[in-house]
Amino acid sequence: MAYSIKVLDHYENPRNVGSFGKEEEGVATGMVGAPACGDVMKLQIKVGKGGVIEDAKFKTYGCGSAIASSSLVTEWVKGKTIDQALDIKNTQIADELALPPVKIHCSILAEDAIKAAVADYKKKHSEQVSV
């Protein structure tokens, strides 16, 4: 399989790998995928005042494109509000990384991970968000 330079870069030097402490303030987690399908993504966001994502971390079990897609979204969501983060579409991820058709599902999974993390945040902090 030929990987694009950007996929290789994220795969070789993944950004923001890791996990936040469980009790840290404003942390929400999105975990998507299943081991049986060959990919599991865990995306964590740390949301500060005004719903702005201050930091993000990921861990991914999956192919190079899955690792790259999740690495990329940790960079993209930082500095965005959670609602802006929800505007990130899988097609943007796929375009940025030049994913081949068989790897489009990786970008969909990354989009789902953002949605799951935001949903988790909203669930935990519903009153703040509604303001």
Place this chain on the structure above:
Amino acid sequence: MFAPVYLDHNASTPADPAVVEAMLPYLSAHFGNASSRHEYGRAARRAVDEARSKVAAAVGAHPTEVIFTSGGSEANNLLIKGAAACLKPGVLAVSAIEHPCVLKPAEQLERRGWTLDRLAVDADGRIDASRFAVAMGRKPKIVSVMLANNETGVVQDLGLLAERARLTGAWFHTDAVQAVGKIVVDFRRLNAAGVHALTVSAHKIGGPKGAAALVLDKRIELEPLIAGGGHERGLRSGTENVAAIVGFGVACELAVQRRAALAQRLLKLRGELEHGLRGCGATLFGQAAERLPNTVYFAIPDVDGETLVGHLDRAGYAVASGAACSSANPEPSHVLRAMGVAPDLARGAVRVSLGYGNTAEQVAGFLSALQATVARLQGLTAMAV
């Protein structure tokens, strides 16, 4: 002692040095399995793809229309049996002068409920046009007519035949293994006229044995002959013979580059050969028909073909007494029988097929060896009488 002179290029050809040179790295450094995903595999895959493009270019086809097989026989079997397996039994029309690897599969289908129509040829080995038209009236589902015959070298007017077959909706296949490199073979043009599949083989054109291709109009549905792994778009499974396929690609490239000049040179040699043969009292088969520039098929009355080729071999000239595959068969050639040649004369049949390496001196040498042999054999016959 002189090295024997090879005049049997329709049976097989030596691999061109450039072909061998291209093949060798794929035995050693680039030995990967083309299905493997690591660099060894990818290098092999690239080589197969490149060869596929070369083969396609040589016969005017698209690379995706090329299905690699282990040889011409397999390609012909694949087309005949594979196409039939996807159809309800009906009429199958093949020319009476086909190679056994078309005729035998056709006879197999006959045992499975197909009606086999053996298309007649005229005295010069051309498909008889009026009888062909009648045969098409029986609405065959598969038609196979070789582009050039391996024994006589006679070339069929495929465009015309395909146009007629087209109205029946039949799949039209042509075995072109003897034609490539000798005459123009253009699948796009043939396809436009109604030819749907074509067989080409490496070892007949300066490539290695063990590689050939079925060029296939994708509308034809085929059942594979060899299952297991889904190689070649599922139509032919088995690890690709990378080195031979690479050699095949290069041979195709050379065949096209050399064709025009080679044909001109061989035609001249063939003219000299035929002139000399007539001087020996030979009957030339297929004379009135368009023929490959390299092939002469003849018989000398009252001289047995087997005996003659044996003497010629000892004199240092390798020729054939019929198609290589049936050489062990003492029956006279089925091709000559179909042409209506008398069995006695047919038993004298000898085929000379020239190739890239042959020279005017070799042809002259062959003719004098032939004259001497014939004189001796006829003398023996005369004494015996």
Place this chain on the structure above:
Amino acid sequence: MLKQPIYLDYSATTPVDVRVAEKMIPYLVEKFGNPASRSHAFGWEAEAAVEEAREEVARLVNADPKEIVWTSGATESNNLALKGAAQFLAGKGKHLVTVKTEHKAILDTCRELERQGFEVTYLDVRDDGLLDLEVFKAALRPDTIVVSVMFVNNEIGVIQPIAEIGDICRARGILFHVDAAQATGKVVIDLAALKVDLMSFSAHKTYGPKGIGALYVRRKPRVRLTAQMHGGGHERGFRSGTLATHQIVGMGEAYRLARLEMGAENERIRMLRDRLLKGLSDIDEVYVNGDLERRVPHNLNISFAYVEGESLLMAIKDLAVSSGSACTSASLEPSYVLRALGREDELAHSSIRFTLGRFTTEEEIDYAIKLLHDKIGRLRELSPLWEMVQEGVDLSTVQWAAH
């Protein structure tokens, strides 16, 4: 300096031994005759070379040269054996028995036979990859005509109990076919002793060229087949088509070398394989797939839990290895062989097949061990599954979001 990538995929294919290539080349250039040409020395010379090679192939497996039929490779041999036997015996019965871990060349052929009206039983294997003889016996029926079991599995290298299966088949008058593509040069094959009726061989798995194989067809008791490729009646009518002399010569030489050298070679390879296994066994959560004892010394198939297979392959691209068999690794499906062993998908996904061979060195093995240590560690740092397991989560209890 090591040549990279390091080739550890000898079960996918092997390089042609230089001694083999040297024997082949003259048959492309000066000795290029068609072995079927009976009218001149070019043909006879080619035919003599074909027959000499046939003797060499027969000698490696202790058979009669007349029992060896040339084909274009093991895939064709398997097709000819199964379809040829089943079609010939169709009047006697319609049932075949094979195993779920067979090569695609067998499984796909069986599928085709099913479409032709035959019935096929695909047997499970034990979790060590071996066939349970009791399960096997129970699957046989009065109308069973053909059994096909591979000698050595291509993915996990386990050696099936061919002698025992042969005894059972012979006692019941069932034809027994064995795919031995992965066995030649690795295990001793004695067809005078084994009750095997048909056996498929490949050249390119044993340092010969691609594009050539053979089918052993027993003469006593005589085995009959329906030919699958028709034409000039080559190979006593079993298989028509011009014989590729140089490839046949290559197979003969490759098998001759295998016969002479396999004893010493296999011991050397076993040492290297054991070194590899030992070097990897201090990584947590690695699992060897398939029995380690009844196995060829060339093969080590390991699952690295909690890392994903494709990213693992990407991480160890300095090693030319395969995950699953070469023929199926283009798809993302986990290996059906490992699934048949009862490995869950995650472990099947993260399995690597290392196959060692004639040119593998100790230096290469040591490099591989070090590389795997580094990369497995790095991928596990990235793996949410590994993190959960370290935290004591039982992954089987997790509700995964389907997608």
